[in-house]
Amino acid sequence: MEKLLEVEGLKTEFKRDGGNVMAVAGLDFHINSGEVLGLVGESGCGKSVTSLSIMQLLKGTPGRNAGGSVKFKGTDLLRLSDKEMRRVRGKDLAMIFQEPMTSLNPVLRIGKQLEEPIRLHMGYNKAKAREHAIHMLKLVGIPRAEGVMNDYPHQLSGGMRQRVMIAMAMSCHPQLLIADEPTTALDVTIQAQILDLMKRLKEERSMGMLLITHDLGVVAEMCDRVVVMYAGRVVEEAPVKELFENPQHPYTQGLIRSVPKLRQKVRRLESIPGNVPDLSRMPAGCKFAPRCPHVMPQCLTAEPELLAASGDASRKSRCWLTQETELKGGTGA
Amino acid sequence: MSQQSTAAEHHSSGGSGGEAAPAKRKSAMAEFIRKFSKQKLSLVAGIFIILLLLVAIFGPFLTPYDPDAPDYDSMLSGPSMKHWAGTDEYGRDILSRLIEGTRLSLAVSLSAVFIAAFFGTILGLLSGFYGKWLDRLIMRSSDVLFSFPDILLAIGIVAILGPGLTNVVIAVAVFGIPSFARMIRSVTLSAKETLFVEAARSMGAKDRRIIWRHIFPETLPSVIVNVTMKIGGAILAASSLSFLGMGAKPTEPDWGAMLSMGRDYLSIAPHVVYFPGLIIFLTVLAFNLVGDGLQDALDPKMKN
């Protein structure tokens, strides 16, 4: 399968008063075309920073790229000029954000905001852009699309606004959609509708998707593969079914345990004891060691690599425990 | 569920903040000094103000000449080694008069601002703490005062009371009161909501004690910033009134009055106008820079 996006050794640094910290510390993952990859982790693990680094939207934040590469169909986005990157953003790579309430400009009409990328990337004139914008609004299931074009964001509900955001992101036929917690701010029933919509559009358009979430319910419903992040690193990568059936990393196990058996959609992941470590005071060895129920002496001194399981290249884990059992299994056979 | 947990978090953090208040205040002070020192320009301005205050205190020992002694042999002479800032139309040494005037100008503006701060703070505390009709009365009155452009209000007051520096102090103080009252009121309102005030009240503390011991300290940073910010404006207002002939008498070595007198000689001896204006400008600039520095240091939100 063709690799649509390939992230290698991505590092993002944050400027702070007491010196710089690594919010993303060498990230490796890829997305195949037509695939939905889930990026999972507690808040503060670097998920959102990762998405902004890919889109190069770190301007206005204290963050900056500090190494690695982000190859989109073979082109390293980090090496593009501002001008070249602007041509990719909103066209090949589109993004929707967590806060539909604030992600739209309050003083511009919906129509104006929708037409902007269409006119820019598709070169349509005003009338044609408007027509296309209305078509997009209808596509995302907005009733009375013509009327909404003249509305201001505050006249719409949160769910409607997120539909507008989706329409805007999809308007130039992107090949990859990055969705950062797209349903977190919405009511439960609206969440399901928005997820269904995204799923349907993804099927129709056969685009790739990077879905960033802390909600394993959303992951189970939407994703093909999952990357679990902790403290700016990938700790586990697996196809979605395998991940839920047989999680390798103690952190992933903890995440899954914290989801109640009777599946409810809204659920904060809070039941792993302890907190995400502060970026400026990272433990020396495995970053999860202080919270890990299976911690061993070597976990405190050396950080394990992200290694593929033997015989299954699609599964990777960053844990001494699994790597040791691999080792043992190897000698036993 | 998730909402409940955040509410609980909020409460617990509020509680611990209350317990650790003395330690927190100390570290906040250190943080403040560190932040303020980082603003080089404000620091320089602060040093300038300290020098100015010293000049005001020790003025009579610093003047190279008698500020009131005329010298009809060197009238309107430009800056020279003998007279660094030149002489005025009576041959009086301008530098000496500026030094003498420092005391006058600072006394007028500082007393006006302190009077405004005193009454404004009391009104703001009462308005915010008691609310209801008292609040409405005080706020509506300040609306009325606000409906006169500030300097015009001062002019109106001087027109009623007659010219003179005492009346200038009153006029500048009166138009300073509403802004203090409004600001302190809003700080009071938020301070009233915090836990330790409720706690103090539930232990049966008297209103006066709550306001004085618990709310007033909270408003202090805002009062300090606002006082500093207002001094610059007060100096401008007072010197404007003197310039218009409504403040200091022309014979007094007031900076604004000196400018007003020098105006007639602008084309032949511009230094008579330049130096008094420059000192007003630099003084006001220094107070404004220090005010900015204080605000940045006390309100980190504005910093970025």
Add this chain to the structure above:
Amino acid sequence: MGLLKRPLFFSKEVSSLGRYALQRLLGVIPLLFVVSVLVFMFIHLIPGDPARLVAGKDATLEEINGIREQLGLNDPLWRQYIDYMGNLFKGDLGNSIRSGLPVSDMLASRFMPTIWLTIFSMVWAVIIGVLIGIISAVKRNRWPDHVGMITAISGISVPGFWLGLVLIQVFSVQLGWFPTGGVDSWSSYVLPSLTLGAGIMSMLARFSRTSMLESMREDYIRTGRAKGLHEFVVVGRHALRNSLIQVVTVAGLQFGFLLGGSVMVETVFSIPGLGRLLVDSIAFRDYTVIQAELLLFATEFILINLVVDLLYGVLNPKIRFDSN
């Protein structure tokens, strides 16, 4: 349905804005009332007998009594106030103590120079101030920002009358580019407008910088960038539109500052405007003129604030389309 949409949507807009406007208007009326009472009381607040003040130092007792009768000072205060307001609505502000001319005529002849001065000052101050604010915000913490902000704080700190005198000395006396005073030609407005606008320009520069920085931290800015928009469009269309709503409000509120400043500037540049008249009237204790001027300035200030409030409503879609 689709055809009906447009008119329906307009009527919604108009009714919501109308409600907002009515609210503001009703809020202004009590304020105007209190201000008029205060200004009316002005002449009674001056220590001493108003009739004696009006009559002048050398007046005889009969003259003073005559004036007292003429001004209705023997009536109860509320009666006097009603008479005063009644005359006011007829356009009668009384006569000048000094010249005996009707005050309303004096004000009318002084009105235009002040208006021109204020407008010119406001226009350049808003344009340059907002421009400096935007540049400073975009180039935050780099040299254009530092230059802009040092200019701005200097502009706030400089005494207007001194700035005016320095400009006269340099550009009129030394270079001879502009007249030193008066209003004989449009060029005589250049230096006064520069002087009067300096403070507001600086205030607006500082305010629009803060406001732009705030806007640029908003989520919709990130959305704009994510669409692939040029930074110029993101700043100029998305951030600026939001900031301008606040900037316009603040600019309007600074108008009062201009009215006050015009007193100084008109004195320095010998402009026969309202401000100059006020200073002269105070010097000659021409109380009826002072009273009328204070009322005019305060009313003007209140009405400008009202207009600014309304403008804010027109510019801000949240008020224009408030469904409640």
